[in-house]
Amino acid sequence: MSGKGIRLTGAALTVLGLLGLILVYWLSFFWVSTEVSQGIAQRIFYVHVPAAWTSFLAFGIAAFTSGMYLWLRDERLDRAALAAAEGGMVFATIMLLTGPLWGKIAWGTYWTWDPRLTSTLLLWFIFLGYFMVRTGTENPEKGKRFAAVVAIIGALDIPFIHLSVVWFRTLHPDPVVLKPERPTLPADMLTLLLVSLGVFTMLFMGLFLLRYALENLRAEAQARSREATA
Amino acid sequence: MIEYLGQVRAIVWKDLLLEARTRERVVAMGAFAVLTGVLFNYSIDRTVVRPQDIGAGLIWMTIVFGGLLGVGRTFHLEAQDAALQGVLMSPAPKDAVFLAKVISNFVLLYIVSLMIVAVFMLFFGLELGSSAATLGLVLALGVLGFVALATLFAAVSAGTRMGETLLPILIFPLLIPMIIYGAGATSRLLAGRPATEVADNIRMLAAFALAAVAAGAVLFRFVVED
Numbered sequence: 001m002s003g004k005g006i007r008l009t010g011a012a013l014t015v016l017g018l019l020g021l022i023l024v025y026w027l028s029f030f031w032v033s034t035e036v037s038q039g040i041a042q043r044i045f046y047v048h049v050p051a052a053w054t055s056f057l058a059f060g061i062a063a064f065t066s067g068m069y070l071w072l073r074d075e076r077l078d079r080a081a082l083a084a085a086e087g088g089m090v091f092a093t094i095m096l097l098t099g100p101l102w103g104k105i106a107w108g109t110y111w112t113w114d115p116r117l118t119s120t121l122l123l124w125f126i127f128l129g130y131f132m133v134r135t136g137t138e139n140p141e142k143g144k145r146f147a148a149v150v151a152i153i154g155a156l157d158i159p160f161i162h163l164s165v166v167w168f169r170t171l172h173p174d175p176v177v178l179k180p181e182r183p184t185l186p187a188d189m190l191t192l193l194l195v196s197l198g199v200f201t202m203l204f205m206g207l208f209l210l211r212y213a214l215e216n217l218r219a220e221a222q223a224r225s226r227e228a229t230a
Numbered sequence: 231m232i233e234y235l236g237q238v239r240a241i242v243w244k245d246l247l248l249e250a251r252t253r254e255r256v257v258a259m260g261a262f263a264v265l266t267g268v269l270f271n272y273s274i275d276r277t278v279v280r281p282q283d284i285g286a287g288l289i290w291m292t293i294v295f296g297g298l299l300g301v302g303r304t305f306h307l308e309a310q311d312a313a314l315q316g317v318l319m320s321p322a323p324k325d326a327v328f329l330a331k332v333i334s335n336f337v338l339l340y341i342v343s344l345m346i347v348a349v350f351m352l353f354f355g356l357e358l359g360s361s362a363a364t365l366g367l368v369l370a371l372g373v374l375g376f377v378a379l380a381t382l383f384a385a386v387s388a389g390t391r392m393g394e395t396l397l398p399i400l401i402f403p404l405l406i407p408m409i410i411y412g413a414g415a416t417s418r419l420l421a422g423r424p425a426t427e428v429a430d431n432i433r434m435l436a437a438f439a440l441a442a443v444a445a446g447a448v449l450f451r452f453v454v455e456d
Contacts, residue, residue: 002235028231048436110366113232118406123403125399125402125403126403126404128398129400131388132392132396132399132400133390133396133400136390136391137389137390137391140392142389143390145452145453145455146386146389146453149382149386149449149452149453150386150400152449153379153382153445154402154403154450156441156445157403157404160407160438160441161407161436163405163407163434164411165406167411167430167434168410168414186380201394
């Protein structure tokens, strides 16, 4: 895809994602049935869960493209990793903000050492380190390699972190969608969850492509200014 | 293979000899451990908690902080007169250099961690009973996992402007499994529970240490390349 094609696709997906977000909000406020035990507060679910899934997708892409970057040394892979990591930070932050709000009402406390909440918090900090090593080096090439190493180790460590915090304690509701049997979520809630998941993924992909295109343009501008001074 | 082991051994020997002559890191980490024990003692109100109850957690936090102090300086001495460049340019592969650094750091930190346990037992009246060997194994596996991650990220943070300040931010999130399984096992052993009760912890600590060493050995070359 050409640079312009990426920008247009990114812009289109972002606009569609934002429109979809309006739909998701409308559906979750006015259409979906209210959950019996938790009441209205449960509606934050349609933002919280898709944000969490999207952040894991984003960090997965960041770790994967980081590994490919170390292998192939194609600058575009590093730019993709950066774009995905930034998107992941945004959605992980949404997850971390909505989780405690929901938890306060559902569990009676803002913070619990629930495995999924804890894993996401730690993932957030791992990627904070990703940005700190990137910007903290004199030589940008070095920063890219360091950041890639942080992303890969982070991705490898997450299963261990998750296993260990599950082992430590759990309060979180059991999975309600991906289960061996049929999903236990009522049909309308499941529909909205899947719609919201699609919308969040679309929004992320749009932002990701725009951010990636911006990094490409920035690299091009730098290359041109180097040529001009040479 | 024999050549590889010879290269690893040469670097380990060099590092340990350097440490034996200067005693910089072991003395710093040892003094840190004892002083931390003293500070912890005065930070605990004994009318509220018994030191035995939080002893295991304090031991592991002291290992982590003391370890940061020592392992964070792995590349410091060598970086000063570009000796690290010499080691990296030697025919030894980068993973051999990494494994050697992990081994020498492990030896130092394991000695210090045994000392930390001894100091805390002395200060807080903790009892070990018959589980000393099991605790030794738990400490060894935990320290190995810690040292592998800390050595890799010591090389990363040494290459940044922020230097050692960055090291805890990079490795603390990664250390959760080591803390949970290590401190958990230590708590139980100090409470006199049988060694069979911590078998799962030991298995997970071993898996974590193995994964950390393997990942570090593969990724180290990307950190130190120029």
